Amino acid sequence: xxxxxxxxxxxxxxxxxxxxxxxxxxxxxxxxxxxxxxxxxxxxxxxxxxxxxxxxxxxxxxxxxxxxxxxxxxxxxxxxxxxxxxxxxxxxxxxxxxxxxxxxxxxxxxxxxxxxxxxxxxxxxxxxxxxxxxxxxxxxxxxxxxxxxxxxxxxxxxxxxxxxxxxxxxxxxxxxxxxxxxxxxxxxxxxxxxxxxxxxxxxxxxxxxxxxxxxxxxxxxxxxxxxxxxxxxxxxxxxxxxxxxxxxxxxxxxxxxxxxxxxxxxxxxxxxxxxxxxxxxxxxxxxxxxxxxxxxxxxxxxxxxxxxxxxxxxxxxxxxxxxxxxxxxxxxxxxxx
Ligand code: KG4
Ligand code: ZN
Numbered sequence: 570x571x572x573x574x575x576x577x578x579x580x581x582x583x584x585x586x587x588x589x590x591x592x593x594x595x596x597x598x599x600x601x602x603x604x605x606x607x608x609x610x611x612x613x614x615x616x617x618x619x620x621x622x623x624x625x626x627x628x629x630x631x632x633x634x635x636x637x638x639x640x641x642x643x644x645x646x647x648x649x650x651x652x653x654x655x656x657x658x659x660x661x662x663x664x665x666x667x668x669x670x671x672x673x674x675x676x677x678x679x680x681x682x683x684x685x686x687x688x689x690x691x692x693x694x695x696x697x698x699x700x701x702x703x704x705x706x707x708x709x710x711x712x713x714x715x716x717x718x719x720x721x722x723x724x725x726x727x728x729x730x731x732x733x734x735x736x737x738x739x740x741x742x743x744x745x746x747x748x749x750x751x752x753x754x755x756x757x758x759x760x761x762x763x764x765x766x767x768x769x770x771x772x773x774x775x776x777x778x779x780x781x782x783x784x785x786x787x788x789x790x791x792x793x794x795x796x797x798x799x800x801x802x803x804x805x806x807x808x809x810x811x812x813x814x815x816x817x818x819x820x821x822x823x824x825x826x827x828x829x830x831x832x833x834x835x836x837x838x839x840x841x842x843x844x845x846x847x848x849x850x851x852x853x854x855x856x857x858x859x860x861x862x863x864x865x866x867x868x869x870x871x872x873x874x875x876x877x878x879x880x881x882x883x884x885x886x887x888x889x890x891x892x893x894x895x896x897x898x899x900x901x902x903x904x905x906x
Contacts, residue, residue: 570595570605570740572617572654575868576629576636579876583687588629590862590869591621596740603739604729611649618657625868636667638884640875643671644892645700651891659887668884670875675897677870678832679707680877681859684869688857693826695817696897698833699725699740703897704769704820707830710877711902716820717769724809724835727773731805734784735798745802746838752803753796757783759808764815769823771816773809780805810844817845821854830857837864878903 573592579585595613599605626633641658644651655671662669679694694705694713702724704717722730725742732741737748759779762772780801787797817829829849831842836858846856863869878884881903 570599570610570650571866572614572621573866573868573871574618574621574625575872576625576631577869577872577876579873579880581880584684585873585876587684587869588631589625590867591625591628592862592865592867593617593621596738600738603733605647607647607649610647611653614650614653618653622657633661634665636665638662638668638670638875638879639665640670640672640871640879642674642677642871643889644673644895646674646893648891648893651893655889655891659889663887668879669887669889670878670883671885671889671892672871672874672878673892673895673897673900674866674871675701676711676713676900677874679705679713679830679897680710680874681832681863681867681870682830682857683873684863685860686857688828688830691826692828692830692857693817693820693824695813695820695829695831695836696833697724697813697831697835699723699729701833702771702773704816705897706824706826709902710881711900713897713900715896715898716824717771717816719771719773721772721774722777724771724773725833727777727809728835730777731780731802734781735793735802740834742835742838745806746840748799748802749806749840750799750803752799752801754803754807756800757804759783759804761808761812761815764812769816769820771812776805776808806838806840810838810841813841814844814848818849818852821849827853828855828857832859832864834865837861 575590576588577585598613639658639662641655691708694707696703700723702719706714728742732745737744762776883903
């Protein structure tokens with residue numbers, strides 16, 4: 570639900586330079602529906618893609634014909650939305666006779682902290698977005714091994730649903746986080762899902778049900794007050810943060826890794842970043858995360874993933890298609906040149 574175009578410069582010197590990074594959110598379009606409406610999203614992408622591309626070119630002071638290659642998100646996601654961006658990129662590539670690189674959205678997220686720091690492989694990746702929650706070991710470009718995933722909702726989705734229960738707008742994560750700042754940490758104690766069981770899988774549906782039960786209990790005494798809302802947001806966020814600290818610690822230990830990289834929209838959460846950094850930092854781990862603007866969906870991360878693949882000798886033909894279902898574990902390392 571973001572239309573985004575970015576122009577980056579990557580000459581192998583790390584980190585790559587962002588010359589323009591224009592992100593146009595569809596928040597206004599979907600707000601009243603409490604979630605993304607595919608047809609409206611596709612129409613909005615179509616309306617905006619050209620103008621955003623022009624804006625990015627102006628901002629970067631780069632001429633279209635001077636661009637070396639074009640990367641575009643090919644999946645995973647909604648086919649109607651992916652097609653708008655991908656077909657636009659394909660026609661640019663054909664017109665300009667420049668290589669096209671079909672990028673996996675999640676690989677973009679996985680590499681997004683590289684704009685801040687050059688992070689050595691291997692690292693543990695905690696990928697937490699609106700559609701995905703998983704632990705992966707990243708051994709290099711295209712070398713991903715999944716070691717844990719959610720068995721129900723994605724973490725961003727859990728934030729969004731909690732927001733909805735509290736009457737907050739979509740996408741709810743940032744609103745829940747903001748409200749939680751004013752909440753009383755001592756009022757409610759929410760369950761930490763799946764921490765007693767071993768393993769690295771997540772489940773957020775029990776926490777969601779607990780939130781709903783608490784909302785109902787508060788409502789039984791009258792309208793949900795602003796204080797109730799803030800206290801519930803705080804309890805929800807605290808349960809999430811604690812759970813992730815426990816699981817990340819477990820994953821680092823299990824895999825004998827010392828570097829933890831967070832990525833995806835939920836990695837913008839300030840309390841989560843701080844807790845992982847201080848608690849795991851004390852235990853000898855290094856914690857990395859993208860700049861706030863690069864946590865949520867953006868074009869720069871897609872440009873960068875494409876640039877790395879191009880540098881490794883990969884490019885896609887004009888027969889390339891979008892891939893609505895495309896797991897990160899299906900990706901492969903570029904073949905040695
Ligand atoms: O990566 P992203 O922009 O889109 C997907 O690929 O899904 O992630 C969006 C998700 C939304 O669910 C949003 O509520 C959540 O990230 N999010 C946050 C915060 N900022 C965005 N969740 C918690 N705290 C935040 N500060
Ligand atoms: Zn995303």
